[in-house]
Amino acid sequence: MKAKKALIPKSKLWISLTLIFLPILFLFGFREMGYFQETNDFIKISRVAVCVTFIGMFTLFLTQWTKEDGDEMYMQLRLRAVFMAVVTTIGVLLTMSLFDFIFGGDSSFYRGFSIMFLILFSQILFFGQQIYALSKQKEDK
């Protein structure tokens, strides 16, 4: 099936985990060693590192978790997860805007990186939750 081919086999899970954690680890290392003298350079490098982590989170979302993964049902689960993630993010943006307006705060949540992280994280969270519920259902049967 076409969709199954697009997914990354579970045996290659190390790719996404490496993409997620290696840049963060490198950043910690660089910071500890005092590699970057200027804060501005460190911010610029950390942005690139975070983007690589985002790509890792996305490949994690596209990992084939079970043998049946790639079927219509799993595609619908993914669609629901992405949709829920986008809805959650817009909801959070609106809520924060209203909170700032009513209570007079100035949230730092409006940054593109926070938004992207929220989208990708809630995508994985919602998809994982659905997969877990499905495996529970199968166990009960």
Next chain:
Amino acid sequence: MKAKTMLIPKSKLWISLTLIFLPILLLVVIEQFSDFRETDSYLKVVKIAISIALIGMLVLFLTQWTKEDGDEMYIHMRLKAMIFGVVVGTLILLVTSLFSLSGLFTESSAFAYDGFGLMFFILGMQLWDFGLQMYKLSKQKEDK
């Protein structure tokens, strides 16, 4: 079918269009007729207006364009469009960060660093990709 009932009928397209354009229109009017722009609240109101416009864009994405819309094929097209939006959003962040690292442009010109700009871009890409797929499909049907 379950997916079909979730979609918003084309006859109710005015809801999404109102949600998109009314907040922007109101902002323009407010800006023209008062000194509201000078106040601190203006930026906060702009953020609320943009959030409502973003909801409108999402509602537009969930509009049932044809009678068959809601079938498996259309669900796949929507999934592809949503994934395309997220991928392009991530890539634009990466490219912007790399450009910024190499000093090719200034920080202030990077719209992707702003959450609202990025969200608008993702939803815009989703709508564009879904529209493109719909257009290709209608062309294919016409050829037959």
